[in-house]
Amino acid sequence: MEDKFYSPQDVAKTLKVAYMTVYRWIRSGKLKSYKAGKQYRIRQQDLNIFINQK
Numbered sequence: 001m002e003d004k005f006y007s008p009q010d011v012a013k014t015l016k017v018a019y020m021t022v023y024r025w026i027r028s029g030k031l032k033s034y035k036a037g038k039q040y041r042i043r044q045q046d047l048n049i050f051i052n053q054k
Helices: 008-015 019-026 044-053
Strands: 034-036 039-043
Touching: 008 019, 008 039, 008 044, 019 039, 039 044
Parallel strands: none
Antiparallel strands: 034 039
């Protein structure tokens, strides 16, 4: 089963928060992400873990 990847903008829309909030979570290490070129990508599995911890 292939895991879906989200951009920080997608995550912000999904969680109804500002993009900068998601960016701060990524920078602080609270939300695991992967850098693809200049863009961050968040795996669906990592996002689910993050949401369940909140």
